[in-house]
Amino acid sequence: MNNMNNNNSANEDANDYFGASGVSALSFGGGPVARGAMAQQAITDPMANMDMGQMGMAKQQQTMVHQQVFAAPLSSMSELSNAPNGLSQGKTPQIMVLPSVGQMDQMDFAEFAQKAPMHFVASKCVGTNGGGLQPTPAMYSELTSMVVDESPEDVLSKMTTLLNNFSHDIDFTIDAQNFEIHGTVFVKHFAVVFKISIWSESDSSDRTRFECRRQKGDTFGFSEFWEQIEEQLYTNFTNARGARSETEEEFGDDEDELSGLGGLPPLDYNLGGLPPLDMSLLDGADGGDEDEKSGGMTPKDLDNFVFDMAQWDSSVVYSIALLLDAFQAQGHLVQMVLNHAAFLKCILESALSHQDTALVRGALITLEKLCGTSAGADLLVSYDVLERVVPLLNHRCELIRKYTVRVLSALSSKCSESWKFNNARMAAFASYEVAQCRGKWTTNDFIKAEMFEAIESKLVYSVAAN
Numbered sequence: 001m002n003n004m005n006n007n008n009s010a011n012e013d014a015n016d017y018f019g020a021s022g023v024s025a026l027s028f029g030g031g032p033v034a035r036g037a038m039a040q041q042a043i044t045d046p047m048a049n050m051d052m053g054q055m056g057m058a059k060q061q062q063t064m065v066h067q068q069v070f071a072a073p074l075s076s077m078s079e080l081s082n083a084p085n086g087l088s089q090g091k092t093p094q095i096m097v098l099p100s101v102g103q104m105d106q107m108d109f110a111e112f113a114q115k116a117p118m119h120f121v122a123s124k125c126v127g128t129n130g131g132g133l134q135p136t137p138a139m140y141s142e143l144t145s146m147v148v149d150e151s152p153e154d155v156l157s158k159m160t161t162l163l164n165n166f167s168h169d170i171d172f173t174i175d176a177q178n179f180e181i182h183g184t185v186f187v188k189h190f191a192v193v194f195k196i197s198i199w200s201e202s203d204s205s206d207r208t209r210f211e212c213r214r215q216k217g218d219t220f221g222f223s224e225f226w227e228q229i230e231e232q233l234y235t236n237f238t239n240a241r242g243a244r245s246e247t248e249e250e251f252g253d254d255e256d257e258l259s260g261l262g263g264l265p266p267l268d269y270n271l272g273g274l275p276p277l278d279m280s281l282l283d284g285a286d287g288g289d290e291d292e293k294s295g296g297m298t299p300k301d302l303d304n305f306v307f308d309m310a311q312w313d314s315s316v317v318y319s320i321a322l323l324l325d326a327f328q329a330q331g332h333l334v335q336m337v338l339n340h341a342a343f344l345k346c347i348l349e350s351a352l353s354h355q356d357t358a359l360v361r362g363a364l365i366t367l368e369k370l371c372g373t374s375a376g377a378d379l380l381v382s383y384d385v386l387e388r389v390v391p392l393l394n395h396r397c398e399l400i401r402k403y404t405v406r407v408l409s410a411l412s413s414k415c416s417e418s419w420k421f422n423n424a425r426m427a428a429f430a431s432y433e434v435a436q437c438r439g440k441w442t443t444n445d446f447i448k449a450e451m452f453e454a455i456e457s458k459l460v461y462s463v464a465a466n
Contacts, residue, residue: 145211168446171399187221189321320362371410393433409451
């Protein structure tokens with residue numbers, strides 16, 4: 001047993017490759033060995049010197065592992081600190097201090113501004129082949145379009161005549177090259193910007209489709225505008241077919257069948273046993289103002305309009321529409337407006353120079369109403385109304401220029417004093433623009449020749465005075 005143990009110990013000593021005898025000599029170079037130096041081991045592949053035929057032997061050849069140690073001098077470790085990303089000395093982080101909220105409000109961030117969004121709509125774009133008459137696009141409104149058996153040129157001519165006779169509250173331009181009509185119409189004092197596009201429905205016949213589309217403005221106003229012109233379109237165009245005609249064809253027979261049923265018998269309401277209605281209960285508990293009872297315009301409403309204009313509230317468009325309707329029902333409203341200095345100042349200084357065409361139109365109609373008497377016209381002249389109204393003769397909308405002529409005509413007819421301009425060039429500009437309008441417009445019930453004569457007579461004396 002002891003011999004067996006001795007033999008095992010001898011074998012273990014012979015195979016101790018990781019002892020002192022298995023370690024190769026160390027070379028320290030010219031300096032001391034750095035603490036923590038890593039040892040590099042070289043592992044010899046045991047399969048390199050093995051014969052493939054000996055794989056089946058009971059005792060396999062043992063793997064030889066040779067251990068080597070590499071020592072680096074301390075002088076070479078100092079070079080790591082000088083490297084860009086040294087290990088011994090890290091890179092100092094940079095701290096960025098953001099400005100305060102008050103300072104950022106004054107900074108210019110124009111370089112980060114984004115462009116306005118753009119949406120391409122096929123039926124609104126001019127043809128990609130250089131314009132001109134286009135075929136019917138794939139997308140269009142079936143509710144506000146019609147097909148007629150006429151040429152596109154005839155459709156454009158008839159549509160122009162129809163719009164000219166539609167109302168004096170309409171302004172439009174004709175693009176004959178691209179077969180389009182762009183216009184603005186006022187329905188119940190609300191502006192509607194529309195576009196009429198004319199397309200060729202078929203290349204082999206004179207069959208044309210045209211569409212009326214709302215670009216901007218009041219939605220309900222556009223619906224009423226389309227309903228009014230739709231009736232005339234079915235009358236004036238040949239074999240006109242649209243949404244209304246298709247609806248009548250689809251449900252016409254059902255309506256005839258229902259009409260044969262006759263009317264329902266009247267309901268029998270026996271109110272004989274009820275006491276008479278006390279009408280005093282409808283007047284309200286408190287006395288109040290008569291205008292408030294009847295729902296009329298009050299000075300408080302004018303105050304609210306001035307406040308809304310100062311706040312750029314979009315509800316002023318509805319307020320000016322209510323004011324124009326109230327002029328027809330309340331006779332004393334003119335005097336109430338003339339006594340409201342803040343409202344007059346708001347109309348002259350803010351409403352007339354506003355970008356909303358409906359608001360400018362409403363302000364001009366209000367001024368025309370106030371010029372119904374000499375006292376009203378003289379009061380407006382004392383407020384320098386000419387300095388505010390005359391520049392509108394060069395407004396981009398022709399309808400606004402027409403209303404401006406009407407206001408100047410009312411001022412010239414009722415004003416007892418001579419017109420005085422603070423700027424002589426303003427008087428010369430007024431004379432030039434009035435002459436241009438007179439030579440370009442066709443006189444009718446809305447614009448009469450007598451209006452230009454009255455204005456020019458006042459301008460002659462005002463120009464001489466300056």
